Amino acid sequence: MTLSANNVSVKLGDAEILKGVSCQVEPCRTTAVIGANGSGKSTLLRTLTGEYSPNEGTVLLDGINIASLSPLDQAQHRALMSQNPSIAFDFLVSEIIEMGWVQDSLPHKFLKESLAEVSRLCGIESFLQRAFNGLSGGEQQRVHFARVLLQIWNASHDDTSRYLLLDEPTSNLDMAYELEILKLTKLVSSQGMGALVVLHDLNLAARFADFVYLLVDGRVFCEGTVVEVFTEEVLSETYQVPIRVERHGELNRLLVIAN
Amino acid sequence: MVEEAQNPTDRMSWLKRLGIVSKYSFSTSQAAILVGLVVFLLVTFVLASMTGALWLPLFDIVWNPSSFDIERTIFFQLRMPKVLMAGVVGATLALAGACLQGMFRNPLADPGLLGVASGAALGATSFIVLGGYLPFPNWFEPYGLPVAAAIGATLVTLFLYAFTRRQGRLNLVTLILVGIAINAMGGVGLGLLQYASDDNQLRSLTFWMMGSFGRSTWDAIIPAFFIMAPASYFLLRSVRSLDLLQLGDGEARNLGIDVHRVRKSIVFGVAAIVGAGVAIVGMIGFVGLVVPHIVRLLGGPIHRYVIPASALLGASTLILADLISRTIVVPAELPVGLVTAFIGSPCLLWLLLKTRIHS
Numbered sequence: 001m002t003l004s005a006n007n008v009s010v011k012l013g014d015a016e017i018l019k020g021v022s023c024q025v026e027p028c029r030t031t032a033v034i035g036a037n038g039s040g041k042s043t044l045l046r047t048l049t050g051e052y053s054p055n056e057g058t059v060l061l062d063g064i065n066i067a068s069l070s071p072l073d074q075a076q077h078r079a080l081m082s083q084n085p086s087i088a089f090d091f092l093v094s095e096i097i098e099m100g101w102v103q104d105s106l107p108h109k110f111l112k113e114s115l116a117e118v119s120r121l122c123g124i125e126s127f128l129q130r131a132f133n134g135l136s137g138g139e140q141q142r143v144h145f146a147r148v149l150l151q152i153w154n155a156s157h158d159d160t161s162r163y164l165l166l167d168e169p170t171s172n173l174d175m176a177y178e179l180e181i182l183k184l185t186k187l188v189s190s191q192g193m194g195a196l197v198v199l200h201d202l203n204l205a206a207r208f209a210d211f212v213y214l215l216v217d218g219r220v221f222c223e224g225t226v227v228e229v230f231t232e233e234v235l236s237e238t239y240q241v242p243i244r245v246e247r248h249g250e251l252n253r254l255l256v257i258a259n
Numbered sequence: 260m261v262e263e264a265q266n267p268t269d270r271m272s273w274l275k276r277l278g279i280v281s282k283y284s285f286s287t288s289q290a291a292i293l294v295g296l297v298v299f300l301l302v303t304f305v306l307a308s309m310t311g312a313l314w315l316p317l318f319d320i321v322w323n324p325s326s327f328d329i330e331r332t333i334f335f336q337l338r339m340p341k342v343l344m345a346g347v348v349g350a351t352l353a354l355a356g357a358c359l360q361g362m363f364r365n366p367l368a369d370p371g372l373l374g375v376a377s378g379a380a381l382g383a384t385s386f387i388v389l390g391g392y393l394p395f396p397n398w399f400e401p402y403g404l405p406v407a408a409a410i411g412a413t414l415v416t417l418f419l420y421a422f423t424r425r426q427g428r429l430n431l432v433t434l435i436l437v438g439i440a441i442n443a444m445g446g447v448g449l450g451l452l453q454y455a456s457d458d459n460q461l462r463s464l465t466f467w468m469m470g471s472f473g474r475s476t477w478d479a480i481i482p483a484f485f486i487m488a489p490a491s492y493f494l495l496r497s498v499r500s501l502d503l504l505q506l507g508d509g510e511a512r513n514l515g516i517d518v519h520r521v522r523k524s525i526v527f528g529v530a531a532i533v534g535a536g537v538a539i540v541g542m543i544g545f546v547g548l549v550v551p552h553i554v555r556l557l558g559g560p561i562h563r564y565v566i567p568a569s570a571l572l573g574a575s576t577l578i579l580a581d582l583i584s585r586t587i588v589v590p591a592e593l594p595v596g597l598v599t600a601f602i603g604s605p606c607l608l609w610l611l612l613k614t615r616i617h618s
Contacts, residue, residue, distance in 0.1 A: 049513055075515030085507040088364040089560035099503055102515050108284065151514065 001062050002026050003048060003078060003163045003194060008057035010040075010047050017043040019218040020057070025194040027161045030186055032205040033198045034229075035215035036239055041198045044215065045167050048196070049080050062161060075102045078163040079151040084141055087132055093143050094119075094128040100147035103155055110155040118153060122146040122184060138177040145169070145181055149188065163194040182208045202256040206230055214238060230254050289564040292557050296571035300346070303575040307342045307582040308334065312590045336476075344475035344483075345581040345595070346574040348536045349546055351487050353573020355529040356547025357554070357565050358494045361501035362525050363435070366555075366610075370547040373419065373434065374441025375412050375530045379537035380468065381448045382411020387464050388456045404467075405479060405538035409486070412534025415441055416527060434526075470543040470596025472581050483535045490531035493524045494566070501525075501562040543596050545603025546573055552610055 003025040010018040017040045025031055025048070033041045046052050048059055050066045059066045066074055079100070087096070097119065101111050119125045122142050127135065132143060152162035169181050182197070186208055189195040199205045205212060205226070212229040214222040216238055222229050235243040235256065242259040285293065309317045315334050320327045352370060359368040370376060386407035395403060422437055449468075456464060466473075500521040503511040508518050536543070554568040577595070580602065584593040 051509065051512065070515070071512065071517055072515035075513060080510075080513045082509065085505075085510055087505055088366065089505065089555065091505070091560055095502075095559070095561050099506060100514065 001161045002060070003062075003196075004060050005044065005048060005054075006058050006060065008044075008047055008054040008059065010043055010052050011055050012043070012052070017218055018047065018054075021215070021218070021220055022057075023213050023220065023223070025163050025165075025196045026211075027192055027194045028189060029210045030189045030195045030197065030208055031211045031213065032209035033196065033213045033215060034200075034202060034205050035221075039215040040218040041215055042167055045080065045165055045196065045198055048165060049078060050074055061163075072102060072104070075151065077152065077160060078165060079148045080165045080167065081145060081148040081169050082167040084137070084144060091132050092128070093124065093130055093132050093135070096132050096143055097128075097147045097150055100150035102151055103153075106155055114150055114153045114155040118146045118150045121149070121187070123180075138173055141169075141173055141177060141181065145184065149184075152193065154192075161192075161194060163196065164188065166195070166197045168198050168200060178204065202230070202235070206254040206256060226254060230256065285564055286558075289558040289561075289568075293564070293568055293571070296568055296575070300571050300575045300578075303578045303582070304342060304346065307345070307578045308338055310582060311338060311585050340477050340480050341472045341475045341581065342578055344472055344480055344539065345577045347480070347484065347487060348540050348543065349550075349577025349580075350570040350574035351491055351532040352536055352543065352547040353550035353569040353576070354491060354494055354566060355532045356573075357551035357562070357569040358497065358501065358525050359529055359547070360551055361562055361565075362504060362522060364505060366552065367548070369544075370529055370533045371442070371544065372438050373415075373526065373529065373533075374438040374445065375415050375419075375533045376537050376542065377442045377445030377449075378415030379408040379412040379534045380542060381445045381452075382414075383408035383467060383538060383541075384449055384452045384464060385411075387467065388452045388460050402478075404474070405482070405535075408538030409534050412530055412537065416530040416534070419526065419530075466594055467541045468596070469594030470541040470599070471584075471592070471594045472540055473592065474539060479539045483539050486531050486535040490528040490535075491570075493528040494532075497521050497525055498562040498566050501566075505560075541594075541596060543577070543599055545599050545607065546577055549603050549606045549610070550576055552606075 005021055005023050008018055008021050009016060021040070021044060023031075023033070023044065033044060035041050043052060047054055050059065050069075050071075053067060061069060061074065061077060094115065097115060098111070101114070103110065116125075119128055122145055124139070124142055124146055127139070132140065135143065148164065152164060154160075154162060164185065166181075166185060169185075173181065178201075182204060185195050185197060197205075197208070199209075209226055212222075212224065212226055213220055214229050214234065221238060222234050230245050232243055232245050235245065239258075244257045244259060246255050246257065247253070248255050305317060309315050313330070313333060315330050315338060316327070317334070320331050320334055324331055355370040356368070359370060359372060360366055362368075363372075383404050386403050390403050390407070418441070419434070419437060422433075453461060453464060500511065500516050500518075503514050503516050504518070504521070506514070511518050511521075550573045551565060551569045554565050554572055558564050558568065577599070580598040581595050584595040584598045587593055
């Protein structure tokens with residue numbers, strides 16, 4: 001039960017962005033993808049969602065090639081949170097979240113229940129009936145997160161696996177929201193979802209990831225647990241700046257500091 | 260699962276099976292608005308059927324047909340097809356407008372935008388001006404105008420299709436720009452034809468371009484219905500996709516929508532509706548633009564409500580506009596396009612003002 005890229009190469013135009021990348025998103029685990037700008041992180045994510053089809057290699061969703069799955073089948077098992085889309089019309093918050101509901105075959109009752117659970121989890125129950133465009137950026141982000149969660153919410157408690165993919169979810173958030181989104185991601189992954197997060201901020205990756213893929217120039221340069229990947233040699237070489245990695249005694253986690 | 264049969268969406272399961280209503284129910288206020296619009300449509304329909312140059316006592320005609328022979332003929336052969344046509348054209352134009360605005364994620368999109376209306380207009384104008392020189396058999400005469408307009412609309416649609424296909428995918432910016440170009444070319448064509456036409460033709464042209472239900476006979480309605488019904492069905496099917504498209508193409512795709520297929524069915528559905536509509540009643544603006552706006556102001560932008568509500572309000576709006584055009588200068592008739600433009604343009608200005616304040 002994984003979402004996996006197997007030896008995947010992706011060409012966009014003439015440029016080969018991914019060169020034989022393999023990675024796995026496993027249930028109950030938060031996996032982070034890190035790497036410098038242009039290393040292929042987002043492309044990898046969008047290959048896993050089927051937006052880009054690989055020139056070589058396969059993407060498997062629980063063992064099935066996603067090329068053979070319908071868009072709806074895929075949508076029911078994996079969701080992508082990307083940059084905040086702006087909304088032209090004045091939708092209510094609850095209507096935006098409902099857009100994530102793709103479990104067509106389930107009765108209405110499940111939508112109501114799941115919507116309530118998801119919005120409680122994201123702390124947005126109080127403004128479900130407010131206009132989405134009237135919310136602050138951070139609140140909007142939380143609403144989108146709730147929508148993405150609803151998309152793969154296991155409403156009927158079946159035994160299929162779900163995967164949550166986040167593309168730099170924290171890029172336009174202040175620190176508090178950043179932490180909140182990642183804490184929520186961690187929470188749902190601890191309850192059984194597989195999560196894959198593309199992150200710029202190495203300290204966030206060090207804090208939240210159970211497993212890390214470090215991409216360099218379209219290849220997996222290094223993979224493993226945080227302790228295995230976050231070494232001064234590896235990070236300094238990747239980012240081409242001297243980087244220090246220290247363990248914070250009180251917090252008991254790795255801190256990454258650029259010199 | 261048996262107890263689920265009680266919930267509101269399951270009661271609409273036949274609509275669900277047709278793919279028209281998704282699994283969500285309407286909010287109470289949206290349901291109330293929809294019911295209100297149905298009632299409003301019925302009232303305007305009855306009112307418009309009775310009122311005109313001659314007052315038709317509708318109920319007497321229905322209950323006591325033998326004593327109202329002339330009235331009955333007028334009702335069934337003249338009044339009824341006109342009112343029906345106004346309703347059908349109004350409903351489909353508003354439907355097309357709502358779908359385009361949703362697809363373009365732009366509240367100012369309009370069925371005329373794609374250039375299909377221009378194509379239809381050019382086809383019809385060509386027939387008015389040049390038709391006399393061509394050896395058509397007599398029986399073809401009444402069909403000439405709608406056929407020519409439909410050909411114009413179809414040609415533009417095929418051109419749109421070929422052009423956007425050549426570019427690989429249906430790009431929205433390209434589509435709008437191509438629409439602008441087609442509108443400009445259509446304008447040149449119309450100008451040339453007007454320049455080349457004689458006095459009689461010019462008069463006929465002018466009236467047609469202002470929009471009129473004068474040619475709405477059963478012969479015209481039935482073929483139009485066969486074009487509009489399947490096109491409307493395709494548009495009605497896309498309500499949920501339209502909501503998801505508001506999140507952007509990428510997000511809609513991630514939510515399981517085949518974005519290109521949805522766009523295609525909307526573009527061609529709108530083309531068919533606008534082509535058939537223009538062919539029979541000429542150019543009627545603003546319904547497709549303003550009606551969906553009013554609907555959104557009343558009950559919000561969710562498309563499972565906006566689409567049917569727009570169709571209902573569009574039908575009553577054009578029936579009323581036609582009623583005004585028939586009664587305001589009795590026994591003459593004002594072109595209905597003038598009435599919609601007279602009501603519609605201040606509405607548009609107000610919308611623009613409001614949109615600016617919003618952003």
